[in-house]
Each structure stands twice: as C-alpha cells, then as structure tokens.
Amino acid sequence: MSCPLCGKTHPWLYAHLSKGDYFLCGDCRLVWLDPRHWLSPKEEGAQYTTHCNDPEDARYRAFLSRLSEPMQSRLSAGARGLDYGCGPGPTLSRMLEEKGFPTRDYDPVFFPDKGILAQEYDFITCSETAEHFHAPGAEFERLNALLRPGGWLGVMTEFRPADAHFLRWHYRRDPTHICFYSPDTMAWIARHHGWRLEIPVKNVALFHKGQV
Template sequence: MSDARPTAAPHAQRNAQAPALPACPVCGAASAPFVTLGGRAYFRCPTCAARFLDPAHHPAPADERAHYLHHENDVHDPRYRRFLSKLADPLLARLAPGARGLDYGCGPGPALAAMLREAGHAVALYDPAFAPDPAPLATSYDFVTCTEVAEHFHRPADEFARLRALVRPGGWLAVMTCFQTDDARFADWHYRKDPTHVVFYREETFRHLARAWGWSCAVPVKDVVLMQRPGGAP
C-alpha cells in the first residue's frame, strides 16, 4: 500500500495566498504594509506617500461624534485662534475683498469661519455631524477650508473630489492637517493615537494630488497646504 499523500491542487494553493492589500484611499494606487500596532494594521502608499489605517478598523459614526464633543474648539479661545491663524493668515493674504467661502467640516465650534467673517468674507458652514444641511454643497466658492478634518476621511478620494468641485476657477482649497514626517515615531505619535484619525498625509501627498488635478500647490507653513484651481479672471 502506497504512503503517498495527495498534494494540494494548484488552484487551492493560489486560494491560500494572503488577501490583497487595500488600495490607497487617497490616490487609488497599490499600497504596501507599513506597521501593525495593537492589532490594527496600517499601510503606506508608495505613490502619494500617505499612511492609512486598515478600513476594517474605522470607527463608527456615533463613536466619532462622541469623540468630537470632547474637543475644546471655543471660538473665543485666543490659543485656538492662534492655532487656526496658521491657515487663516496665508489664505487671507491671497483672497480678494468680499470673497465667499465654505468651512467644510466646521465642527461644533466654527472658529475659523468666525475669523474669516471678521476679515470681511462670507462663509457658509457644512459638517456631516454638526451642520448637516447639504444646501451649501450645491454651489461653488472662492475658497473652501478644511481644517483638522482630512485625517478623519474614511474615503478621502471621494471627499477631495467633492472639495475640488466646490472651488470656483481661480479659487482656493485650504487644508490643515498634521503632516506625517517620521516613520520611526509613528507608533508613539499623538496624532496616530486619536481613535478617529484614519489617514495621515505628507506634504508630498498634497503635491501629488495637485499635480494630478493640474492645480498649483503652496505649503506656507508645516501642516498647511493651499491649492489653487486654475482659471478665473486674469
């Protein structure tokens, strides 16, 4: 009697291979493993340089909203206003008088909108949790701001497509998010430890997006990017 054992069929061996890695949610390119921390896998994009959490570990919307309510975003807090001025000051320097804008992801305390209104600009508000009226998304603007929001995007490619469509020719998309710069410090990085932060951008990520869109891109200070849509009045 033979001792031979049946070998696995070729198709069975292929089925046993590791599952495919998720595509980059920012640019759609193939991703690579990055690091696993506390049972949560993170991936990196060799194309746009973003890092992102395995979508299987994204927080539920109710949990996100509960976490946001712990943020202290007081419109009258001078420290918070100084923080927001990192974006507000270089944006204001580029805006024509009386521009119309949208604060996308304004949160429960729209301090940035208040600062821009004080400078003479009209600012509409939208936030899926705290200002969910979709009416402001039906028009276009001279500028759209997105401060401390992009790191929460579960589908950033879709969100950026929406933001692009909201900006008029010649207008500005202003984004502020803490740039990821040091892989060796990622595990202990405070930004990574926020349970609602699921995607992490580098300066190169936004420069890649701007090139893909045909927009200009300026980084006036770390963590702030101003992208301008071509066109508009000469």
C-alpha cells in the same frame, strides 16, 4: 485593498500594532489605518462631541490663524468661502468674516446642510478634517467641484513625521484619525487635480485652482 486616496492596489504594510495595521501607498504616499479598525459612525460622533472648540478661545484662534492668515492674504476683497468640516464650534469662519470674507459652515455631524454643498465658493478651508476622511479621494473630488476656477483650498492637518517616529506620534493615537498626509501626498493631490501647491507654514497646504 486599495488606497482610499488614489486607488492604487497592493499597498505596503507600513506599521503593525495590536490595535490595527497601517498601510502606505507607493504612489501618493498616503498612510491609513486598516478600515477594519475604524470606529463606528456612532463611536466617531461621540468622540467628536468631546472636542472643545470655543470661538472666544484666544489660543484656539491663534492655532487656526496658521491657516486663516496665509489664506486671507491670497483672497480678493469680498471673496466668499466655505469652512468644510467646521466641527461643533465654528471659529475659522468667524475669523474670516471678521476680515471681510463671508464664510459658510458645513460639517457632516454638526452642520449637515447638504444645500451648502450645492453651491460654489471662492475659497474653502478644511482645518483638522482631512485626517478623518474615510474616502479622501472622493472628498477631494468634492472639494474640487465646490471650488470656483481661480479659487483657493486651504488644508491644515499634521504632516506625517519620519517613519521611525510614526508609532510614537501623538496625532496617530486619536482613534478618529485614520489618514495621514505628507508634503509628498499634498503634491500628488495637487498634480492629480491640476492645482498649484504652496506650503506657507508647517502642516498647512494651500491649493490654487487655475482658471478654465
């Protein structure tokens, strides 16, 4: 088995459960669920339809503002972006557009327009999505290709807690959550792509792609 983020082989067994083992990469520090216990695409899609993402929900907007506010404070006027993995009720894109930043939506299940992935963007948001990636290494390569030089990528996902708390962690129990990141993992991603990393608030990583 190899790490789905960095490709290193021979990961460490991190946690053992009857519903599946979790592995830890010694290089990038990603933790992931044994692929043999991932949901099927049909099961995964059905699980996503249970999510209630209402653009008018003030509490949901407040949650997303943890990413939108630090992101928009770093953008130039009129910057154009992409919300990658927007889910069934695009909200983050609407919030950014309200602040003057036109933002397109892409989601492989709900908004699977591949033409959107043939363009480049000044910024990309990826909220509560990276934990679902089956191949995070390939996904971050794609995000790098979509992002213009000088652009920003914002990723929001719950960072993995201390080892002793992992098995009790509520985030792990969502059957569609298969990859878990820590600040060390985010630092590895930044180094690998030559990005600068900022963590403005807990569970939010902002990556700046330098100019060519």
